[in-house]
Amino acid sequence: MKLYYCPWACSLAAHIVLTEVGEPFDSESVDLKTKVTASGGDFNRVTTKGYVPALVLGDGEVITENVAVLYYLSTLYPAYGLEDALGRTRLLEVLSLVATEIHKGFKPFWHGGTEEEKAAASARLTALFQQVVSGMVSDYLFGARPTVADLYVFVMTLWAARFGVEIPERLIALRRRIGEREGVKTTLRSEGMVMPKNMREEG
Ligand SMILES: N[C@@H](CCC(=O)N[C@@H](CS)C(=O)NCC(=O)O)C(=O)O
Structure with a gap:
């Protein structure tokens, strides 16, 4: 399996799952402006959509769209998914x-x-993060362990920190908890990501 990703992009969620699972996988970063991969390849030849994540399977099948990529990983690695039809x-x-x-x-x-657009987006995002929390069961969205959905939310909370978007306390706690996982630290390091100052100050 090979994951095409870009630091700070939504592909980080899938990258974390693959790193944590510990089975061998390949990964390569993509310059999203030029569509050139780290090894000089043409990313448009991997997917004509030109965006990450793109997950290339052993048989050459290419999965795009973060929802599909993450859902696929949750079926492959049930520890990151939920059981039964309602859970899925x-x-x-x-x-x-x-x-x-x-x-x-x-x-x-x-x-x-514009500043006006950002302010409106920020208020709407805070309300949407509140929606996520309203369905939260425990420390994580669905219980005592993070699913692929928690990891996608985690990435969004990193974006929130980067852009100063307010998020509920329970998601600050979720971000801290997930950020402390060894596999997550390894992934962030491998993508060369440095956390925003306001987040580092949260401890
Ligand atoms: N519909 C896609 C959108 C993915 C997406 O927006 N990826 C961003 C990074 S987070 C990207 O690659 N942007 C570059 C581009 O669209 O050219 C999905 O949900 O996976």
């Missing part, structure tokens, strides 16, 4: 909320929005 549906429910509302809600911050 709940997982997809959160993954979809994050992908279509929260992830996209950060657009003004990543793509040069």
Whole structure:
């Protein structure tokens, strides 16, 4: 399996799962502006969509779209998923909320929005993060261990710290808890990510 990723991108969630699971996998970063991979390859030949994550399976199948990539990993590695039809549906429910509302809600911050657009986005994002918390069962979204949905939320909370978007206390705690996992630290290091100062100050 090979994961194409970019530091700070939503591909980080899948990268964490693959790192934590500990089975051999390949990874390569992509310059999202030029679509050139770290080894000089043309990323558009991996996927004409031109965005990460892209997960290439052993038989050459390519999975794109973070929801699909993460869902696939949760079926492969059940420790990151939920059992039974309702559980899997709940997982997809959160993954979809994050992908279509929260992830996209950060657009003004990543793509040069005006201050007004950023302020409106920030307020909406805080309300959406509150929605995530309202369904939270325990320390993690669905109980005592993080699923792929928690990891996607984790990435969004890193973006929130980076751009100064307020998030509920329970998600600050979730971010801290997930950030303390060895596999997560290893992944962040491997992507060369440095945490925003305001987050480091939270301890
Ligand atoms: N619909 C895609 C969007 C993924 C996406 O927006 N990826 C960003 C990084 S977080 C990216 O690669 N952007 C570069 C581009 O769109 O050209 C998904 O949900 O996976």
